[in-house]
Amino acid sequence: MEHELLLKNISKSFSGVQALKDITFQAKSGEIVALLGENGAGKSTLLKIMSGVYFQDAGEIYLDGQQMHFTSPLDAIRSGINIIYQERQLVYDLTVMENVYMENIPAKNGFVDYKNANARTQALIDMFGLPFKATDKVSSLNVAHQQMVEIIKAVRRKCPVIAFDEPTAPLTDSEIEGLYKIIRKLREEGKIILYVSHRLQELFDLTDRVVVMKDGVHVTTVHTSEVTSQDLVRYMVGRDLGDIYDRLDRCTKIGETLLEVKNLNNKWLKDVSFSLHEGEVLGFAGLIGAGRTETMRAIFGVDKLDSGQILIGGREVSIRSPKEAMKYGIGLCPEDRKHQGLVLGMNVRENISMSVLPSVVKNHFLNRQLEEELADKVIKQFSIKTPTSGKVVKELSGGNQQKVILGRWISTNPKILILDEPTKGIDVGAKAEIYQTVHDLAKAGIGVIFISSELTEVINVCENIVVMYEGRITAQLNREKDHVAEETVLSAAMDHLNK
Amino acid sequence: MMGEKRKKSFVDVVLGSNSMTLFVIWVIVILVFSVMNANYHTLQNTTNIFYSATTVGLMAIGETFLIIAGHMDLSISALAAMNGVIVALLIQAGIPWPAALLIGLAIGAAVGVVNSALANVFNIQPFIATLAVSQICEGVGYILSDGRPIPIRDRAFISLGTYKIGGIVPIPVLILLAFFIFCGVILKKTTFGRKIYIIGGNREAAHLAGIDPKKISTVLYILSSLIGALAGGILAARMHTGQPTACAGADLDAITAAILGGVALSGGKGDMLGCFIGLMIIQCFNTGLSVIGVSSFWQSVAKGLLLIMALILDYVRMKRMEQ
Numbered sequence: 001m002e003h004e005l006l007l008k009n010i011s012k013s014f015s016g017v018q019a020l021k022d023i024t025f026q027a028k029s030g031e032i033v034a035l036l037g038e039n040g041a042g043k044s045t046l047l048k049i050m051s052g053v054y055f056q057d058a059g060e061i062y063l064d065g066q067q068m069h070f071t072s073p074l075d076a077i078r079s080g081i082n083i084i085y086q087e088r089q090l091v092y093d094l095t096v097m098e099n100v101y102m103e104n105i106p107a108k109n110g111f112v113d114y115k116n117a118n119a120r121t122q123a124l125i126d127m128f129g130l131p132f133k134a135t136d137k138v139s140s141l142n143v144a145h146q147q148m149v150e151i152i153k154a155v156r157r158k159c160p161v162i163a164f165d166e167p168t169a170p171l172t173d174s175e176i177e178g179l180y181k182i183i184r185k186l187r188e189e190g191k192i193i194l195y196v197s198h199r200l201q202e203l204f205d206l207t208d209r210v211v212v213m214k215d216g217v218h219v220t221t222v223h224t225s226e227v228t229s230q231d232l233v234r235y236m237v238g239r240d241l242g243d244i245y246d247r248l249d250r251c252t253k254i255g256e257t258l259l260e261v262k263n264l265n266n267k268w269l270k271d272v273s274f275s276l277h278e279g280e281v282l283g284f285a286g287l288i289g290a291g292r293t294e295t296m297r298a299i300f301g302v303d304k305l306d307s308g309q310i311l312i313g314g315r316e317v318s319i320r321s322p323k324e325a326m327k328y329g330i331g332l333c334p335e336d337r338k339h340q341g342l343v344l345g346m347n348v349r350e351n352i353s354m355s356v357l358p359s360v361v362k363n364h365f366l367n368r369q370l371e372e373e374l375a376d377k378v379i380k381q382f383s384i385k386t387p388t389s390g391k392v393v394k395e396l397s398g399g400n401q402q403k404v405i406l407g408r409w410i411s412t413n414p415k416i417l418i419l420d421e422p423t424k425g426i427d428v429g430a431k432a433e434i435y436q437t438v439h440d441l442a443k444a445g446i447g448v449i450f451i452s453s454e455l456t457e458v459i460n461v462c463e464n465i466v467v468m469y470e471g472r473i474t475a476q477l478n479r480e481k482d483h484v485a486e487e488t489v490l491s492a493a494m495d496h497l498n499k
Numbered sequence: 500m501m502g503e504k505r506k507k508s509f510v511d512v513v514l515g516s517n518s519m520t521l522f523v524i525w526v527i528v529i530l531v532f533s534v535m536n537a538n539y540h541t542l543q544n545t546t547n548i549f550y551s552a553t554t555v556g557l558m559a560i561g562e563t564f565l566i567i568a569g570h571m572d573l574s575i576s577a578l579a580a581m582n583g584v585i586v587a588l589l590i591q592a593g594i595p596w597p598a599a600l601l602i603g604l605a606i607g608a609a610v611g612v613v614n615s616a617l618a619n620v621f622n623i624q625p626f627i628a629t630l631a632v633s634q635i636c637e638g639v640g641y642i643l644s645d646g647r648p649i650p651i652r653d654r655a656f657i658s659l660g661t662y663k664i665g666g667i668v669p670i671p672v673l674i675l676l677a678f679f680i681f682c683g684v685i686l687k688k689t690t691f692g693r694k695i696y697i698i699g700g701n702r703e704a705a706h707l708a709g710i711d712p713k714k715i716s717t718v719l720y721i722l723s724s725l726i727g728a729l730a731g732g733i734l735a736a737r738m739h740t741g742q743p744t745a746c747a748g749a750d751l752d753a754i755t756a757a758i759l760g761g762v763a764l765s766g767g768k769g770d771m772l773g774c775f776i777g778l779m780i781i782q783c784f785n786t787g788l789s790v791i792g793v794s795s796f797w798q799s800v801a802k803g804l805l806l807i808m809a810l811i812l813d814y815v816r817m818k819r820m821e822q
Contacts, residue, residue, distance in 0.1 A: 302707065323709040334707050341699035341707070345767050355698055355708045357690040365688040408708070 003064055003080075003160040004028045005192050010059035020216045025058070026211075029190040032183065034203045034224070036196075037213035037236055038427035043196050047163055051083040051195075052076035063161065074103065081158035084150045086166045086425070094141040098119040099138055118131075124152045128182055135218055143288070145174035151182060162186060163194035168202060169425050170289040171422050172453060173490065180206055198427055199454070200229045212236055237477045242433040245460040251442035254280050254462065257314065258447040259330075259416050261299060264308035268294035272308070272470045276416060276447040281438055283462030284451040286493045292451045293335055293473035296418045300332045301325045312416075314343045325353065328416075331409035333402070334424070335420035335451070341405045342393050349375035349389035351404050356411045378407030382437065399430025406437065417441060418449040423457065437459050459484050467492035517761035520812055521776040528780055532787030540647050540788050546667060552782040553671040554579070554746050555729040556775075558753035559760075563722030563774040566757055567686070569699040569766030570618060570625040572723045576749040578610050580742065581640035586656075586732050587649035587741025589690030596656035600732050607728025610636065611721035611801050618720070619713040633750075640743035648740040660736025671733050678726070684772035695719065700767030729799035755802060756819055759809045780805060 010023040010228050020042045027033040035043045044058050047283040048054045050061065052070030061068040063080055070076045076083075090099050097118050098105065099463050106117045121134035132145055141149065147167060164183070166175045183206060190309055195207055203210055203224060210227070212219040212235040255278030257327045264272040268291050284292040295301040299310060301319035307318055311327045319325045322332070334340035352375045360371040375389035386396055389410055393404055402422055409417060419438070423431045438448050438461065452458045457464055459479065467475040467489055474490035477484045513523050532539045543800035558575045565572050580605045589599035601745040610632060616773040617628035651657060663669050698705040705712050725752075762769030762778025784805060785798045 299687060300707075321709075321711065322707055323711060326709045332707065334704075339701070340703050343697055343704055343767065345700050346696065350693070350696075354705075354710070361690060365684075366690060412709075426791060 001190065002029045002190055003190065004062075005081075005161050006465075007046075007050075007060040008060045008062065010049060010056045010061070012049060012054060012056050012107065018216055020049075020056070023216075023218045025211050025214070025221055026220065027190055030187055031209065032187055032193040032195055032207045034195045034197065034207040034210040035201075035213065036203065036210050038120065038230060038429060041213040041236075042216040043213060044165065046213075046285050047083050047165055047194075047196065050076065050081050050161075050163065060273065077157055077159065079104075080159045081161040081163070082154035083163045083165065084147070084154060084159055084167060084373075088146055090138050090146060090149060093137065095137055096125070096132060096141075096152075097134040099149055100124070100134075100156050102153065104157075105340055121152070121156075128152070128185070143170045143203055144172075144178065147171070148177070148182065151437060155186070160190075161192045161194065163196070164197065164378050164426060165196045167195075168197060169201065170288070173455065173493075174287065176202070176241075183324075199424065200232055200428075201456070203232070211318050225408070233428055236427075244428070244435065247432075248435055249282065249439060251279050251439045252276065253443075254463070258312065259299075260309075260311040260314075260497060261295075262309040262311070264275070264295065264298055264305055264310075266294075266303060266306045268296060268303075268471050269298060269305075269308075272468075272471070274466050274471055274476065276449060278415075278445045278447055279442045280464060281442050281448045281462045283458040283464055283465040284449060284457045284468065285453075285455060285489050286468035288453060290468040290493065292468050293420055294471070295468070296332060296420060296424075296449065296451070299325070300330060300418065326412060326414075329414050330416045330418065331355075331397070331412055331414035332418040333405045333409060333420060333422055335424070337398070337401050337405065337424075342401060344394040345392065346388050347390045348379070348384070348396070348404055351393045352378050352389075352408050352411060357407050359411075374411060378404075378411060381410070383433070384409050397426075397428035397430075400434070402426060402434065403437075406434070410441070414446060416447050416449070418451075420451045421453065423452065423454070424448070445453070455489055456466045460497065461488060465489065469493055507550045507644070517813070517816070518770075518773050518776065520816065521760060521773060521780065521809070522811075525776055525780050525783065528783045528787065532783070532790060535787075536790045541658065541789060543666065544786065544790065546663075546672065548779070548782045548786045549672040549675070550669050551786065552778055553669075554730050554734050554796050555749050555752045555756060555781075556675045556778050557678060557726050557733075557794050558723075558750050559756045559774050559778050560678055560771065561726045562718075562750065563754045563757045563760075563762050563769060563771060564682065564686070564695060565625075565716075565723055566754070566762050566764060567769050568695045568712075568716050568719055569701045569702060570719065571764075572720065572727075573750055573752070574614060574629040574636055574748045575635035575723060575727035575730075575753070576751075577633040577640065578607060578724060578727045579734065579749070580745045580747070581636040581643070582607060582648055582728045582731035583735035583738075583741040583745050584640045584743055585645045585741070587651050587735055588643060588657060590651055591649060595658075596653050598658075600729075602622060603732055604725055607724040607731075610728075611724030611764060612717070614724065615713075615717040615720040619716060625688050637743070644741065644743045646743060648738075648742045650740050651735060652739075657736050657739055660733050661737075670769065671737065673704045674729075674733070679771055679775050683775075686771055691715070691718075696767055752781070752802070755806055759806050761809075761813070777809075787794045 006026040008024050010020055012020040023046060049056050052073045052075045068079050100121045106113045118134040125134060132141055138146055138149060143182055167179060171179060189241060203358050207224050207481055209221055210224055211221045214236060258276050258278055260275040262273045272295050286292050298305050301321045301324050310319060317328055338344060349371055353371050360367055360374055362370060372389055379386060379389060383401045384400050393401060423436055438450060442448050450462050463479050464472055465477045465484060513520055531734055538544060561572060561575060585606060586599045586603045589602060592632060614629050614632055617623045618625045660671055692711050694715050697710055698715050702712045734745055756778040757774045760773035760781060781802055785803050788797055788801060789795060
């Protein structure tokens with residue numbers, strides 16, 4: 001059956017701030033339509049209106065010509081619109097079946113009809129050719145498969161409209177391919193697919209049309225095949241960014257060895273050895289779970305080492321806690337901003353001063369003025385967009401939150417700075433700023449370790465690249481010398497290919 | 500929009516901040532009871548309100564620290580009762596009261612270490628860990644006293660709980676106020692206090708930012724137990740006896756006061772001023788009810804209603820802020 005979704009003049013404002021203004025677009029069966037825009041462009045608000053979380057101030061939503069009035073998320077689901085959010089909407093301790101049938105578990109005489117429900121769920125899993133079972137606990141699945149459970153849930157609900165909010169953010173490149181296949185299959189079956197992502201390449205790989213938004217306004221809608229990524233960036237940021245990587249003012253002068261690790265071994269690592277120098281931007285590529293984060297956690301004193309040496313400035317050290325790591329001049333911006341990096345309920349100032357509290361003490365007491373000076377300096381240095389340093393950090397955009405953590409670590413005057421997925425889920429403009437910051441820091445003599453799951457990014461931002469696979473280092477490459485191509489890194493990241 | 504000042508309505512001011520809301524409630528409580536009974540706002544009665552708040556108040560200080568840090572201590576009142584018995588027994592055995600009190604405090608500190616070890620080393624939820632310790636303390640109190648009150652005859656020790664400076668302010672009230680001010684300053688003005696908020700707000704982020712959550716919470720558990728042990732000693736002095744049944748449930752009252760005062764059970768939020776006002780609202784209400792001749796059985800009902808009202812007001816304030 002053919003479906004058609006029409007959004008007409010949708011407007012919404014919060015506390016007098018216009019989040020959406022006159023958004024109009026339509027999508028029909030067998031189409032993948034991307035929603036593109038920087039953070040704060042209004043994509044999430046739009047999704048939340050479509051899913052019954054918010055109610056629009058003005059405008060109408062029509063599905064198959066019928067006007068929709070949602071008062072709750074359940075309404076939206078029943079009417080046929082299912083959103084798959086970045087944060088999983090799953091109950092991890094329950095089985096795949098129980099999650100797939102969450103709000104509508106099949107019952108017989110008031111008892112759960114496990115046989116029937118499991119069989120029906122398994123049929124859906126098999127239809128997508130996935131390797132897990134209906135009776136598996138969701139917590140035992142990997143992130144990619146957990147996401148598939150959400151997709152199966154949407155399919156089970158027979159929703160004609162399925163929207164994806166940054167579905168690839170937690171996935172590795174090979175898992176993304178799997179997701180693409182499934183999304184394309186859904187398209188063939190006549191679903192209307194809405195797709196939100198920051199990664200431009202994905203839009204070209206997957207989508208038919210792109211709806212570009214900026215500051216709550218619908219800028220344009222284009223056929224993906226008729227534009228280039230430069231075009232999209234220009235629509236999205238309102239100016240021509242050119243090629244961000246070409247514009248990067250790189251640090252190419254590499255100095256003394258700062259950090260050397262030899263044969264690090266623990267539960268996750270096997271004989272990891274590498275070194276980092278002054279002014280070096282050292283990239284770490286690999287699949288999720290390849291041991292990149294685990295390597296850094298071991299160096300930073302979070303996880304224990306079974307064996308191996310860590311040398312800082314040529315001297316062997318033993319680091320048992322992040323606090324000790326800080327004493328050796330190491331800083332680490334963790335991969336999960338919200339859960340590992342920030343105290344979301346505290347303000348920008350408090351999140352910045354956190355690691356350098358003694359420096360804002362005067363006469364034994366915390367000094368508000370010193371703390372504000374520190375925060376203002378960081379806000380200025382990194383152009384963090386916040387009205388004051390007293391703003392609660394939860395209310396900043398992802399890119400600005402990342403800069404707050406960066407600023408915190410810069411305040412500790414590190415010699416070695418580890419950035420774990422610093423650009424995850426942030427928009428193009430903010431990414432470019434972070435790349436430049438990384439090279440500025442390198443110019444100041446800091447050795448920067450840059451972990452990223454986006455291959456293009458690692459290859460283009462970092463001077464040297466370490467590739468890991470299953471806890472081992474499988475390749476060490478130089479950007480200039482080796483003319484690193486994505487294929488080279490990818491094959492090293494999936495070790496079995498070059499065996 | 501800019502430069503144009505909107506006149507703030509009374510409701511805006513009242514709901515502007517948590518302490519303001521609480522303060523207004525406190526004032527209303529005092530006014531209502533003063534109108535109903537002329538004796539309510541006498542100096543004598545005011546002192547009584549503070550005096551009867553000392554045990555719960557001291558415990559509320561420890562709980563406020565711990566709850567902000569994302570922990571909790573349900574063992575304080577059992578510890579206080581046990582400690583009252585121990586101090587009474589030691590004094591009875593002829594040990595000078597300062598030494599007896601110090602031994603009591605040392606035992607308190609040891610209980611704090613146990614609480615911290617259970618929560619931090621064995622990762623037992625603080626609620627469960629301290630509940631278990633509470634049962635042990637309660638039992639030990641009964642075993643040592645054989646379930647009977649242990650009389651104290653040392654005048655000097657008794658005066659610690661009963662002497663009134665200038666004939667007006669009892670020593671325990673002075674201790675309570677001193678603790679509130681001292682701990683309030685620690686919490687708001689020192690790096691240690693800031694770290695309490697940070698570990699309560701996000702324990703993992705704190706750890707990765709070079710703060711040791713286990714160290715901070717250990718200090719707080721010990722502090723909370725020390726305050727509990729002290730409260731138990733003072734209570735025994737006030738009652739002239741060490742009783743294994745003394746102050747049962749006082750720690751729950753302390754937690755109620757803290758939460759009424761805006762301390763969030765989820766951690767990372769609250770302060771000593773709020774806790775103090777929360778405590779005062781409950782006490783003024785309780786004393787007010789007895790002054791106008793309402794049965795003390797109603798005090799518990801009133802406490803529950805006050806807490807519900809405070810939480811609803813908090814919800815209303817959040818909703819207004821979102822708009």
